Amino acid sequence: MVAVGGQVVLMNLPGSDDAAPYEVRDARSGDVLWTFEPLKNSDGDVESSSVALDPEGSTVYLLLSSGEMAAQNAATGDTKWSYKFAEPRSGEPLPSLAFADGVVCVTDRATVRAVASDDGSELWTVPLDDTPVGAVLIGRMLLVQTTSHLYAVGLDEERVVWQKRAELSWQYPAGGIVFVTSHDTFTDTGKRVTQALDIDDGAVRWSDPSAPHAVLAERNLVAYADGDGKLLRTRSLDTGKKLYEKAIPAYDEFVSTLVGDVLVEPTRSGEKKSLVGIGLDDGTVRWRKPHGDIKAPDGRWPYGKVLVADSTGKSLRALDPTTGETRWTVTPDDKRSVLEVAQVGKNLLFVSTGESSKEDSTVERLYCLELLDA
Template sequence: MKSTSRRFLVIAVGVVAASTAVVVPYVLPNSDDGTGSHDGPGTGGGGAGGKSPPPRLLWNAPVAPETRLPDAAAGPVVVVSLPAGDVPVGFQVRDARSGKVLWVFKTVEGSDGDLESFSVDLDPEGTTAYIALPGGKVDARDATTGRTKWNYEMDRPESGGISWGTPSLAFADGVVYVTDLRRVSAVRSGNGGELWTVPLDDTTTTPVLVGQVLLVQALQHLYAVGVDEERVIWRMPTDQSALPIGGGIVFVTPRDTGATGAALDTLAIDIADGAERWSDPSAPHAVLEGHTKLPTKCPTGRRRHTRRARS
């Protein structure tokens, strides 16, 4: 059987002065294309004494210290934010291996004279950049050229809820899930066509896809939307800000109404059906969150959005 190896591109940020930092991509020596450091052709690493050679620097570029970068580049590009002070005003998309700036996005002024908020995320393959804009809008662009593939605008309720920021996204094969205000929609990633929309009764914040269930965080509730059923299959009142997930279980602390004055139990909820598997007042939410918190990212903009979770 032919052995294979994988190439990883690691992105690091090092502060070199009070106002600058450096984007430093490295390719690890165990490379599947033979470009990493190694003892001989096609060996993929493992120098004298069995020690791997150090990673090889590809390029660097000065950026502001506020810039947030991904831990690793899964696709052909990386996104580098362009802040003005503590306010993001746009971003660059750079070739991951050469550092060349491929295209630039800059936000515009809204009707109130302030810069419009935005957020950006790459799909899991790193080939499409999704720019989320106010008003439930999503602009899907080719990650390497910046060419617009499609635009989507969510049909949002005329009143009720809190309207601010930009939509939050989650990804699955061929589908982008969009949450904003009091709705969640499924959109075809190929052309932006809407597959379905489910109305909710609370202001949404972040979606997390676990198998065939989309967990939607809201200000005072956690919703579980069955992506096959196209409806809410269970809900729970909670105002926690993170979703600890593991083994098909989401750990939830119910919203404290102050009625009992007692410490609230941490509940282990089965994601598939919403059933309570166990509860434990001695397992504080903070401890569970520290061990099982689902990673989130916000490279630019003001809202979080989370990719597909594994359980």
């Protein structure tokens, strides 16, 4: 794992998946600022742990199986404070974290805890009726997915504002709406319906039985492919009104995402694979390029470019999303594959390289590129 924020880079080092050591580097120089080695309990066993970097890059948060969270100064490694979120555990997943202004949201064991980021004091707790499996913060609303429900916890209200029964399925929060597939909403054919819920109050704005995948554009438009990926459907984000439906190349695997108003997706025709850019204004294919591994960290495109690793995995090219033209190509490491990319500031791009397989990947080197045309 490589996380970038502010002026630092957090990087996991080789070790156990449950308790990997990590180091923090200066983003500009690459110098190691400090290194953390896994802790051992009273029996001499290594404690399971996970680590996260806040978006500003000021604090590293270490979660331990002993039930403690430590906030470390990202520049020095000094512990600012610690917070006890649970009793010691063994074999259980560690909490998920979300960061808001002055607040760290800790979601764990059917409870959401709000902790002050400056001193680690507990601000409030909200109990849930089910076990959380993930959480994402949208504005001041924390959406918590459990094994059977979706909860919206308001940071200002300090309570569950609304909840819906929802299966573990595709969810796309954006534009004030979250798309979910619910257990208790079926069509006459028995297929589940995808609902567009208002993030603020959970009200159903509209629903569609043919929307298993939703991709949100910036101009009040929702686009998604049908089940076999051969038809692009578009709807009004606010009302669900049909805008147009158009045949598109069948996708090879659903990793489609948006760059501005262009839908980028890998496609397959027989044994031939390619990468296409589809304009959402009319659903036409604007460009087609050789297939590659799309690099879009957290669904975002660094500097508005489509970053794609070539078939060897060693070269990274940046495509213009409107025309598909190659703006630049770089091979940071001719012996190792490109694994992850991350944007920092106005013109820095971090690229990690190493060994990659279907099961796992190991980061071996980290490169910082300065982009002149970013």
